[in-house]
Amino acid sequence: MTTDKSALERHKYDVLVIGAGGAGLRAAVEARESGLRVAIICKSLFGKAHTVMAEGGAAASMGNANSNDNWQVHFRDTMRGGKFLNHFRMAELHAKESPDRIWELEMWGALFDRTKEGKISQRNFGGHEYPRLAHVGDRTGLELIRTMQQKIVALQQADKREHGDYESHIKVFAELTITEILKENGKIAGAYGYWRESGSEVLFEAPAVIIATGGVGKTFKITSNSWEGTGDGHALALKAGANLVDMEFLQFHPTGMVWPPSVRGILVTESVRGEGGILTNTNGERFMFKYIPDVFKDKYADNEAEADRWYEDQDNNRRPPELLPRDEVARAINSEVKAGRGTEHGGVFLDVSKRLSAEIIKKRLPSMWHQFYELAGVDITKEPMEVGPTCHYVMGGVEVEPDTAAAVGVPGLYAAGEVAGGMHGSNRLGGNSLSDLLVFGRRAGMGAAAYVKQTTATPVTDATIAAAAARIEAPFARSGGENSYSLHAELQEVTHNLVGIIRTGTELKDAIEKIADIRKRSANVAVSGGRKFNPGFHLAFDLDNMLLVAESTAKSAIGREESRGGHTRDDFPGMNSDWRQFNHISSFDGNQVNVRKQALPFMPKELFDLFEVEELKKYMTPDEVAKGGSN
Amino acid sequence: MARKINLRIWRGDATDGGLQDVQVEANEGEVVLDVIHRVQATQMGDLAVRWNCKAGKCGSCSMEINGKPRLACMTQVAAYGEDETITVTPLRAFPVIKDLVTDVSFNYKKAMEIPAYEPPKDLKPGEARMEQVDVERSQEFRKCIECFLCQNTCHVIRDHEENKKSFAGPRFFIRIAELDMHPLDILKNRKRTAQEEHGLGMCNITKCCTEVCPEHIKITDNAIIPMKERVVDIKYDPARMFAGLLKREKRS
């Protein structure tokens, strides 16, 4: 269609940032400030990225709420949270640099909530030893996005003063999808994509590309992610020759709404259970009592009477089992549903209306009440919610050099934010994602800038362009093929049932076959209608990305024969210290995803010594502990 | 549980278009965006609609439902009568691209024209001190999710295309107010430029922006009117005008 060379829209930039969430925008600011010309690509409108959904806050050891906090404590918390599978260097950089990144936002106009002394207020969060999350009510993510969006506008205004054009050095390409990252001679040369509005194609030539596309939630049926979380960056990187690390690790929240469909996936905060919400199956049984693991027997009540008393008297009673750790609750819900005691929508009931009066619910859980009333017409003061595990965050992602965020093996390619792997190990702490995207967004911008300054741009050849264009044209040329909507639904069903929160070897094997089958049929997806803003057409490409991600996740999951963080194997319960020494590396050979084991770099002594040896023994083999940290 | 509802959807593009009737199933608790998605998946594969978070936090699915500017993800199907036809059109203040999607680039252009936050020159990162009471007013305006429903409903540009050149719109009046009330912002001329460059005087405070705001920001009472009053401070205040006259007399 637009393979005609003269008609093709072409742009030349120094750095191309794919994704306009927190990481992408932070990277763009950094690259621009080091004097480069930057293009920002976003799949939706500017400022709508999924980052706006983050509520809790951004973790940074500023020590405003407790002066004992410092980067070492934050580093320790992060490593513990990730069950020591984190790349130590990423966790170290993250802990050290987060405070500066938050303060920097303040210089750009962010207005965080304040302490009495006028400093940035910090709140407590699970897994963080001290109050550490800088926040603005429950809309911290929005504040981050807006601040950086406005910082970019500020840079554009400076460019206007200097060069007479707002967009001379930094331009946002909104509602544009990248379908391919282009390489010439083994180096990054640019990217190819199409405008979602018109469907017409665009070529970007740039020596450096930063991927900051966020997560993969839409691979799953129940997810808190928006439509954009289709793993584009993961797939683009794979196809460009980069590796994905530890794709088996996905964070599931145990209580996401499964019904009604209008709120499917949306999180029900833990405080609903903390305030007295109980979980029941379709037989009306409060089933959590059956799922208390032995190690928790002395902390959790084994009968309803005691559990109910706990809400009034916490000193003399054991906690209700609804308050077990997230993975235990998720596992229990999963087992009930699999045993046929779940609702027809694959969930269980969470009821807060039995224990508390309507006024108290509205007072203690105001945003929850509003959310369900406004979004779904569900009155949680009168009726139970239908909940089940919802896919929330992917820990796995592009394998990068920690200091530069450079993708391993592809010169000129960078990745930051949720799409990058390693930082969070097997499980991410709440609040660490917002600071992650600031820290590594900036580092990716710096890394790309340094690379661009010492390299020469490679022009994209006509052959490369023709191949990329052909791929976009393909679904229109087919007729009577598969429907992308139904294939997507099928994929979600497979991942939800077989690669979900609790996994077993046989199911994973089944999943791998089914995903391969869907992938084969997806090559036959036909699109109805024209190119102009055609969601069916858009989904065809997203689907392709999700299939690669699902394959990578399933294959990594079947390999890892242990349970750790966001990867739970029913057939291999418990952590295995031998497995802690390895990452799973996914690569793409043009045909399928291959997964191999790779040794995890070991902490140097100064970081090793931040921990008590007794604690490390829980995670590491005796040999490792004896070595005492080194590289 | 599920029932059939009558939906009337505007389909077309800048050249032509019109309302099309469809029947679609709606389940209990569903919002208008859900049924639009169902139409998309089952009857009109190429129906264009913008959306993202589906939780009222991103402000993408702005459209007009029975003539009212709303977020489709925050509009319950049950809010309409059993036999009522729900009419869905694109925003009517902006150029249409296709179906329910409009070209909202006007708003991004205006965003570029509002001078950015300017901290004190000698302020170092980490040294900023602000009291909670001093940031609260601006924080209200930063709740804005940029759905542009206020821009869409504002008759100054909705009904007068030619005013788009000289009028920034409610979304950017709250941005200006946010910065003018920011405890550390040092840029002095925000009030004057609000009036002289961004068209604050065009607003006749008919409050439609406040009525449609899904974040319930008091756009008119807390931003536009206070800004108008601040403009009065520097341009039309009786005491100041009198003082100004005296000064001029002294000088002459």
Added chain:
Amino acid sequence: MSGVFSPTRAKIKERTLRTDKWWLQPAITFGVLFSFVIYATFRAFEGANYYKDHLISPFYSPCLSEACVPEATIFGWTPVSAEIFNFALSPALIILIFPLGFRMTCYYYRKAYYRAFWLSPPACAVAEPHEKYTGETRAPLILQNAHRWFFYAGLVFNVFLTYDAILSFKNIEGQWGHMSVGSLVLVVSSTLLWFYSLSCHTCRHTVGGRLKHFSKHPIRYKLWTWVSVLNHSHQQFAWYSLAGVAFADIYVRQVATGAWTNFYFF
């Protein structure tokens, strides 16, 4: 074609697709305000029946004309001639510009009459009939910025009307310590006027809204939070006080013409 019928916009022939009774609110506003204007005009020109037995109509207070009933004046102070250029000036006409100006430039009434009288717009997302629109950027509407002047004047008037309410606690013979239905009417009417003035946006701005740092002015911040609470109900106060003033005038007029008898409680 402009506005929603501009060539680039979605082609929809209706001015609005709203299905609710969007016209009801502006219609009511129009009806009530129009009736008030007719009545107020009649009363302003009547020049009589504004005083009886220590009850003074708020339309005629302060009474500054030489033509005033002596008891209605402030200690006999009548600085304004009864006639200007051979035009018999009703005492009301001298002063009415101030309360009228205050209400005309009020941020709430502006919304109400721009919608109901000028249809600009008649209701949200209902296309307005005007070809051109310049808002409040040029004469005469730029004068809306004079709201603050009228606000200050309004405060002075409130003092007078409160004084009048106090005077009504006299009996016919002029002895203090009595109270009639008329006193009640004037107290309510002047109190509502205070609420209307103090809840006004200009007041909110003046007491504290104009500050950049609330933390440096704790008392003004406190005042601002109070006025902000009142300001939420400014619309209600606008209507209640209008009704209060209108009723006070009707009451005084009825008593003055002898149609009603002012009942004394004690």
